[in-house]
Amino acid sequence: MKQLIQATIAILVVSALLFYAAHTLSASGGNSGKNTVTIFNWGEYIDPNLLKQFEKETGMRVIYETFDSNEAMMTKIQQGGTAYDIAIPSEYMIEKMKEEKLLLPLDKSKIPNLKNIDPYFLDLPFDEDNQYSIPYFWGTVGIVYNPNYVGDLDFSSWNDLWDPSLKRKVFLVDGAREVMGMGLNSLGYSLNSLDNQQLRQATDKLITLAPNIKAIIGDEITPLMINNEATVALTWSGQAADMLSENEELDFAVPQEGSNLWFDNMVIPKTSKNLEGAHAFINFMLKAESGAQNADYVGYSTPNLAAMALMDEEVVTDERFYPSEEQRDTLEVYKNLGPDYLGKYNELFLEFKMSIR
Amino acid sequence: MQAKTAKSSLFPYLLWIAFFVIAPIALVVYYSLLDIHGHFTFSNYQAFFSSVYLKMTLSSFWYALLITFFTLLISYPTAYFLTKTKNKQLWLLLIIIPSWINLLLKTYAFIGIFGLYGPINAFIEIIGFDPQQMLFTDASFIFVSVYIFIPFMILPIFNSLDRLNPTLIDASRDLGASSFTTFRRVVLPLTMDGIKSGIQVVFIPALSLFMITRLIAGNRVITLGTAIEQQFLVTQNWGMGSTIAVFLILFMVIIMLITGQKDKGGRVR
Numbered sequence: 001m002k003q004l005i006q007a008t009i010a011i012l013v014v015s016a017l018l019f020y021a022a023h024t025l026s027a028s029g030g031n032s033g034k035n036t037v038t039i040f041n042w043g044e045y046i047d048p049n050l051l052k053q054f055e056k057e058t059g060m061r062v063i064y065e066t067f068d069s070n071e072a073m074m075t076k077i078q079q080g081g082t083a084y085d086i087a088i089p090s091e092y093m094i095e096k097m098k099e100e101k102l103l104l105p106l107d108k109s110k111i112p113n114l115k116n117i118d119p120y121f122l123d124l125p126f127d128e129d130n131q132y133s134i135p136y137f138w139g140t141v142g143i144v145y146n147p148n149y150v151g152d153l154d155f156s157s158w159n160d161l162w163d164p165s166l167k168r169k170v171f172l173v174d175g176a177r178e179v180m181g182m183g184l185n186s187l188g189y190s191l192n193s194l195d196n197q198q199l200r201q202a203t204d205k206l207i208t209l210a211p212n213i214k215a216i217i218g219d220e221i222t223p224l225m226i227n228n229e230a231t232v233a234l235t236w237s238g239q240a241a242d243m244l245s246e247n248e249e250l251d252f253a254v255p256q257e258g259s260n261l262w263f264d265n266m267v268i269p270k271t272s273k274n275l276e277g278a279h280a281f282i283n284f285m286l287k288a289e290s291g292a293q294n295a296d297y298v299g300y301s302t303p304n305l306a307a308m309a310l311m312d313e314e315v316v317t318d319e320r321f322y323p324s325e326e327q328r329d330t331l332e333v334y335k336n337l338g339p340d341y342l343g344k345y346n347e348l349f350l351e352f353k354m355s356i357r
Numbered sequence: 358m359q360a361k362t363a364k365s366s367l368f369p370y371l372l373w374i375a376f377f378v379i380a381p382i383a384l385v386v387y388y389s390l391l392d393i394h395g396h397f398t399f400s401n402y403q404a405f406f407s408s409v410y411l412k413m414t415l416s417s418f419w420y421a422l423l424i425t426f427f428t429l430l431i432s433y434p435t436a437y438f439l440t441k442t443k444n445k446q447l448w449l450l451l452i453i454i455p456s457w458i459n460l461l462l463k464t465y466a467f468i469g470i471f472g473l474y475g476p477i478n479a480f481i482e483i484i485g486f487d488p489q490q491m492l493f494t495d496a497s498f499i500f501v502s503v504y505i506f507i508p509f510m511i512l513p514i515f516n517s518l519d520r521l522n523p524t525l526i527d528a529s530r531d532l533g534a535s536s537f538t539t540f541r542r543v544v545l546p547l548t549m550d551g552i553k554s555g556i557q558v559v560f561i562p563a564l565s566l567f568m569i570t571r572l573i574a575g576n577r578v579i580t581l582g583t584a585i586e587q588q589f590l591v592t593q594n595w596g597m598g599s600t601i602a603v604f605l606i607l608f609m610v611i612i613m614l615i616t617g618q619k620d621k622g623g624r625v626r
Contacts, residue, residue, distance in 0.1 A: 069591060071592075071593060074593075075589070174571060174576060176591065176592075214490075214575065215492070215493035215574075215576065215577065216577075217572070217575050217576065218571070220572060224472075227474060228473075229473040229474070229490065339393045339394070339594075342593070343393055343594050343597075346587065346592040347409070350409060350579070350584065350587065353576055353579055354412055354413060354579060356576070356577050357577070
């Protein structure tokens with residue numbers, strides 16, 4: 001009994017000490033809500049040096065957290081446990097978050113650098129007049145491949161993925177909308193299709209792709225492509241740009257039947273406790289220098305014209321990653337499908353995944 | 358008087374069970390009866406009996422069975438020899454330590470180890486074979502899962518073997534039983550409890566593994582755990598996610614009943 005009491009007291013003392021230490025440490029960091037900016041972003045989606053620069057310029061502290069899907073991000077913001085000041089969702093999710101009243105309107109007088117953004121990316125249907133969102137990056141979905149291992153396939157058509165020579169070679173990204181979108185596009189349908197028959201056909205067609213599938217994974221595909229462990233992968237353009245810069249052999253193509261054009265945008269969720277800091281951060285990221293540095297680091301396409309002027313000419317004229325406006329016309333932006341069809345897309349995607357054996 | 362104090366000292370535990378065991382399960386059951394718009398329905402249960410989910414349940418069971426089988430196959434002899442070593446507590450500690458490292462970290466390490474340019478393929482090449490892509494296969498998935506579960510299986514088996522009275526084995530040998538018969542008739546029955554709790558702590562979590570299915574098996578293997586994660590985080594269909602969870606709880610109860618220690622009364626006799 002005596003030993004038990006001693007052990008209990010020891011544990012309590014240690015806990016108290018740890019609590020005190022943690023408390024003083026966070027107090028010296030000025031972690032009071034007013035002085036911190038909490039950013040919620042995709043993984044590998046910002047140059048960490050920019051966060052340091054921002055801290056230096058403003059004296060605010062940045063807390064940086066990452067998510068791996070729009071849906072996971074929205075769930076966390078809905079639950080409201082953390083006071084996120086900035087989040088970076090994709091366009092269809094902004095539409096949904098607007099409906100659910102999870103976003104705060106922006107005060108554009110505090111974002112003078114908005115003038116740097118290409119007008120093409122402003123005032124888009126998902127957020128007219130940019131009341132809630134500011135473009136961060138944009139891009140497409142396509143196929144990254146190693147020309148040395150795929151014969152004369154050039155992936156100008158989605159149907160090239162079905163080529164028998166690619167048995168057990170194709171990697172897909174683990175996203176219902178990307179994969180279902182590919183299936184729909186390959187049949188010439190819209191990737192926002194709400195037609196049950198088209199969805200059924202697309203799923204059946206995807207199931208015939210099963211023998212060619214090696215794996216369905218997430219960001220882990222990047223090192224595999226770089227190390228030549230994988231030869232063909234369905235992925236986002238920016239991720240492909242990352243791979244191409246590390247492995248010169250690789251190439252990227254957006255099939256002609258059409259694909260997805262997406263925009264990721266900075267928003268201020270209603271959980272924000274530091275509106276001043278959130279606006280300052282958006283304005284900071286829109287500066288020409290920050291935009292260029294970030295685009296260099298992340299590899300996605302920037303909507304920032306002033307930043308593009310500072311970047312390598314070769315990069316910003318590469319039509320694989322900065323398609324011309326004409327090419328962009330064959331691409332489609334994801335629409336918010338509503339819960340019923342989002343559920344349906346996911347059920348069908350699951351059915352497809354189950355067919356891979 | 359004494360009975361009264363005993364009852365009131367039980368109160369905090371009852372409260373705990375009510376809040377953290379009964380209430381969550383009740384919530385899961387409640388959500389499983391709601392559709393995507395929040396209306397009351399049994400359609401989730403209907404959907405569970407569609408071919409997709411039945412197939413998934415069967416394959417979850419199959420993989421969990423394989424994982425448990427191989428874990429037991431490796432763990433029992435390991436635990437047996439551990440009890441025979443000199444510094445058995447030290448050896449045991451060395452086996453337990455890897456389980457302190459984060460699961461995800463260990464899984465990522467295997468991506469490198471199994472890679473086309475990883476150490477295993479380097480070795481395969483040295484002994485004169487072509488390098489193989491080992492990631493994203495059933496074998497690699499089962500290997501990594503077994504590796505992760507081994508400490509959890511060894512611990513209960515080691516404890517029951519360690520408690521085994523060695524004079525019983527001597528007696529059995531003295532009475533003329535071969536070492537195989539001794540093992541089958543004496544050691545195995547007396548360590549059955551350890552094996553059963555080992556199976557419980559491996560089989561049940563193996564049914565709902567989810568990160569490894571993506572990282573190592575590349576979603577070629579889909580367990581009920583993956584489906585629950587998808588339903589909650591991606592589809593946001595909490596109803597369907599809860600329904601799968603209800604079935605998972607049911608399966609767990611069944612497994613607990615099968616491997617439960619109902620033979621306790623028998624032993625006294």
